[in-house]
Amino acid sequence: MKIIVDAMGGDNAPQSNVKGAVEAVRDLGVEVTLVGRGDDILSALKVLGCDAPPPGIEIVHASEVVDMEDNPATAFKEKKDSSLTVGLNLVKDGKGDAFVSAGSTGALLSAATLVTKRIRGIRRAALAPQIPTPNGGAILIDCGATAECTPEYLLQFAFMGSYYAEHIMGRPEPRVGLLNIGAEEGKGTDLQREAYALLKKAGEEGRIHFTGNVEARDAMLGAVDVIVCDGYSGNIFLKTMEGTALFLNGKLKAMFKKNLLTKLAAVFVSGGLKDLKKTLDSREVGGTALVGISRPVIKAHGSSDDYAIKNAIAQAAKFAGAGIIESITENIEYMKLPVIRAGAEAEKI
Amino acid sequence: MKIIVDAMGGDNAPQSNVKGAVEAVRDLGVEVTLVGRGDDILSALKVLGCDAPPPGIEIVHASEVVDMEDNPATAFKEKKDSSLTVGLNLVKDGKGDAFVSAGSTGALLSAATLVTKRIRGIRRAALAPQIPTPNGGAILIDCGATAECTPEYLLQFAFMGSYYAEHIMGRPEPRVGLLNIGAEEGKGTDLQREAYALLKKAGEEGRIHFTGNVEARDAMLGAVDVIVCDGYSGNIFLKTMEGTALFLNGKLKAMFKKNLLTKLAAVFVSGGLKDLKKTLDSREVGGTALVGISRPVIKAHGSSDDYAIKNAIAQAAKFAGAGIIESITENIEYMKLPVIRAGAEAEKI
Numbered sequence: 001m002k003i004i005v006d007a008m009g010g011d012n013a014p015q016s017n018v019k020g021a022v023e024a025v026r027d028l029g030v031e032v033t034l035v036g037r038g039d040d041i042l043s044a045l046k047v048l049g050c051d052a053p054p055p056g057i058e059i060v061h062a063s064e065v066v067d068m069e070d071n072p073a074t075a076f077k078e079k080k081d082s083s084l085t086v087g088l089n090l091v092k093d094g095k096g097d098a099f100v101s102a103g104s105t106g107a108l109l110s111a112a113t114l115v116t117k118r119i120r121g122i123r124r125a126a127l128a129p130q131i132p133t134p135n136g137g138a139i140l141i142d143c144g145a146t147a148e149c150t151p152e153y154l155l156q157f158a159f160m161g162s163y164y165a166e167h168i169m170g171r172p173e174p175r176v177g178l179l180n181i182g183a184e185e186g187k188g189t190d191l192q193r194e195a196y197a198l199l200k201k202a203g204e205e206g207r208i209h210f211t212g213n214v215e216a217r218d219a220m221l222g223a224v225d226v227i228v229c230d231g232y233s234g235n236i237f238l239k240t241m242e243g244t245a246l247f248l249n250g251k252l253k254a255m256f257k258k259n260l261l262t263k264l265a266a267v268f269v270s271g272g273l274k275d276l277k278k279t280l281d282s283r284e285v286g287g288t289a290l291v292g293i294s295r296p297v298i299k300a301h302g303s304s305d306d307y308a309i310k311n312a313i314a315q316a317a318k319f320a321g322a323g324i325i326e327s328i329t330e331n332i333e334y335m336k337l338p339v340i341r342a343g344a345e346a347e348k349i
Numbered sequence: 350m351k352i353i354v355d356a357m358g359g360d361n362a363p364q365s366n367v368k369g370a371v372e373a374v375r376d377l378g379v380e381v382t383l384v385g386r387g388d389d390i391l392s393a394l395k396v397l398g399c400d401a402p403p404p405g406i407e408i409v410h411a412s413e414v415v416d417m418e419d420n421p422a423t424a425f426k427e428k429k430d431s432s433l434t435v436g437l438n439l440v441k442d443g444k445g446d447a448f449v450s451a452g453s454t455g456a457l458l459s460a461a462t463l464v465t466k467r468i469r470g471i472r473r474a475a476l477a478p479q480i481p482t483p484n485g486g487a488i489l490i491d492c493g494a495t496a497e498c499t500p501e502y503l504l505q506f507a508f509m510g511s512y513y514a515e516h517i518m519g520r521p522e523p524r525v526g527l528l529n530i531g532a533e534e535g536k537g538t539d540l541q542r543e544a545y546a547l548l549k550k551a552g553e554e555g556r557i558h559f560t561g562n563v564e565a566r567d568a569m570l571g572a573v574d575v576i577v578c579d580g581y582s583g584n585i586f587l588k589t590m591e592g593t594a595l596f597l598n599g600k601l602k603a604m605f606k607k608n609l610l611t612k613l614a615a616v617f618v619s620g621g622l623k624d625l626k627k628t629l630d631s632r633e634v635g636g637t638a639l640v641g642i643s644r645p646v647i648k649a650h651g652s653s654d655d656y657a658i659k660n661a662i663a664q665a666a667k668f669a670g671a672g673i674i675e676s677i678t679e680n681i682e683y684m685k686l687p688v689i690r691a692g693a694e695a696e697k698i
Contacts, residue, residue, distance in 0.1 A: 179585065251628065269605065
């Protein structure tokens with residue numbers, strides 16, 4: 001298994017990316033190709049005490065870096081020799097099994113869609129982060145790749161999220177819920193009502209395990225394994241979760257800092273506080289899968305340190321080995337609506 | 350000031366509603382008219398040690414009760430002698446200054462819109478809860494009254510939310526943010542892009558203090574005083590916040606229950622834990638304002654106890670005394686888009 005890693009993307013690149021890659025090779029039994037400015041990568045290796053790339057690490061030089069000032073939609077074209085474009089082309093050409101980047105989400109999304117291409121029949125790619133819940137987490141699909149969706153997109157997200165939850169999270173029959181503002185059928189906007197009908201049919205045919213609408217509150221409490229929604233709503237969900245956790249974390253910190261007794265209390269519960277922090281720590285999962293692309297792509301958090309990069313590489317390896325893209329490809333006919341041609345009768349759904 | 354209270358709505362009605370009303374009359378210097386089954390209300394008063402309605406409490410008999418099995422859209426018509434319909438008619442006819450109900454949200458929304466009517470020119474009513482933030486809270490408008498919105502609705506929500514934040518929360522120049530998936534102009538769906546233009550114009554004219562798009566994470570951390578969104582997104586925001594808080598609360602409880610030392614820690618921080626609980630307690634605010642209706646209406650939480658009902662009555666009194674409806678009425682021309690008539694040129698916005 002060889003993972004292509006964008007050495008230049010992210011706030012702590014290239015040092016953390018290189019360190020994470022070295023740790024992944026050492027601990028996970030994978031090979032890593034680091035893509036980026038050769039000199040910078042070699043310097044980062046030197047900091048780690050390596051005068052040359054250690055076994056399992058390969059360097060592919062790319063002279064340019066896509067940064068936050070670049071237009072996300074066109075950066076990969078304008079900077080053809082960027083670590084992003086070169087890295088994705090390596091994966092496309094079969095020189096690696098998956099791609100990991102901590103760079104701009106928008107640029108990665110455009111580049112993955114246009115360089116690596118979507119799976120044939122998949123209308124839109126989706127970002128599918130794993131969110132924490134009391135029962136081990138759930139997949140939120142989409143959380144911002146496609147802000148405006150059609151019912152067909154949501155149907156495809158449901159299938160893709162279902163395969164992901166099954167293969168990566170080990171849920172044998174993942175419960176798929178449609179994010180909505182009430183549990184009853186008929187709730188929400190036209191998008192949810194039409195998507196509901198499609199998901200219900202797929203459920204009745206036994207292709208997914210659709211459990212109906214799910215309210216955001218119940219989704220956070222673990223009611224389903226896959227939360228299906230448009231990218232706008234999914235982003236609101238994800239960012240509200242993050243904001244609420246930060247807000248409460250601030251309150252907790254202030255509470256424990258109040259006086260000597262409360263500081264002592266913090267010592268007594270330090271193990272529990274560490275667990276709590278770990279639950280909410282995006283570094284633990286590593287990154288967010290970009291699903292619907294013909295090759296596995298993982299978006300690592302922009303602020304990734306070496307631990308997060310290592311976990312993102314682990315996730316990429318799991319993604320590449322799980323057969324998710326194969327499952328999507330094999331079942332694509334069940335997640336497509338007929339294209340209505342002018343003058344022709346609509347095909348049956 | 351006289352507040353009309355639906356004595357029969359909510360999980361703990363009529364006992365908690367009656368108790369909350371008695372406490373409000375005693376502590377807040379308001380009068381309350383309790384609407385519902387006369388016998389039930391008298392029995393509830395008896396439990397409190399009152400053989401007759403105490404001074405400041407009046408009872409108006411209504412023989413029917415709208416419950417969760419009724420169709421929310423038509424319940425007020427089908428049950429003309431319900432506490433909901435009778436109560437709203439009292440407010441409409443000037444027999445009271447505001448209406449409080451802990452009954453079905455959907456039924457209250459329909460009834461308020463069709464019995465009490467919207468303010469002339471307001472296209473849709475909005476539910477505007479106060480959410481907790483590190484700097485004293487923000488208004489979220491809408492959170493589910495109108496799932497599908499037009500840009501004009503969002504413009505009206507911005508004005509109404511702004512007046513509410515100014516008059517009820519004491520924010521002299523409330524910062525209005527458009528909930529979005531990125532801070533930059535042009536983010537989101539067509540709805541957000543078109544609403545952005547309208548809000549920007551209203552801001553440039555000095556009618557509201559529009560600060561641009563706000564991401565859900567920053568909104569939770571207090572970046573704005575008014576969070577403007579469609580009812581679908583607002584509901585996702587509110588319910589994700591509630592779910593995340595419940596999830597973390599569960600984790601905290603487990604953490605403190607682990608052993609003797611952690612239980613001792615809980616004692617050391619008991620003051621802080623109480624504050625934390627209070628921050629997240631919907632009972633503190635009392636209820637959610639239904640704005641855009643021609644008379645003040647407060648939706649109290651379905652699970653309201655007497656303390657929550659009392660606070661909802663306090664909030665209703667504040668709403669009624671604040672001149673918000675007057676501000677909306679006076680400025681209605683600035684929050685309306687031209688109606689485009691067939692064959693006629695569009696008026697200028």
